[in-house]
Amino acid sequence: MTSASTTARSALLGSLTVGALALAMSAPAAAAPQQADPVGTLAAPCVEKVTVVNNGGFTIKFAVSTREGSLTPGTDVYPINQSRTVDLTATDLTEGVDVRPIVEATAGDTVPGNTFVSYCANGQTATYTASGTTLDYTVTLIG
Incomplete structure (x- = not known):
């Protein structure tokens, strides 16, 4: 690999990593798993x-x-x-x-x-x- 292609590859990987981190940080947090109804909870109505x-x-x-x-x-x-x-x-x-x-x-x-x-x-x-x-x-x- 030439020096120019190595530099371009490093820049691309760096951009992808930064982009992935930005996307992950901007995505809403995953919802917490649903808890089972506590014992003794009545059905409604x-x-x-x-x-x-x-x-x-x-x-x-x-x-x-x-x-x-x-x-x-x-x-x-x-x-x-x-x-x-x-x-x-x-x-x-x-x-x-x-x-x-x-x-x-x-x-x-x-x-x-x-x-x-x-x-x-x-x-x-x-x-x-x-x-x-x-x-x-x-x-x-x-x-």
Whole structure:
């Protein structure tokens, strides 16, 4: 290598190093990894009642389930455009437990609610909607 090419190479490497450092320093810091929820953190929202509105073209019934699989007694079977509500204060569940509905379509699938809520005796209601067809439906928390 000639002296001129060595000088040019050194200048190029120096520029690349300075450029890389400048880029690294100007980039936003990486986000800290997400921490797991602390033990005892309640799912949101915190509610006293669970309602499921039947917006599917079939009849349904539901029970409320905990994360551990405990179930409340089920509702009666009801048709489209109706709803049923389970008052958690009338069950054996303890406040602070996370729950969601488990919906069973007549002659169809059994589908859990898409998210858990926490049981708190506060008068609030979690409303889910069941929509779709007997073999392909969803149970979605809407409020």
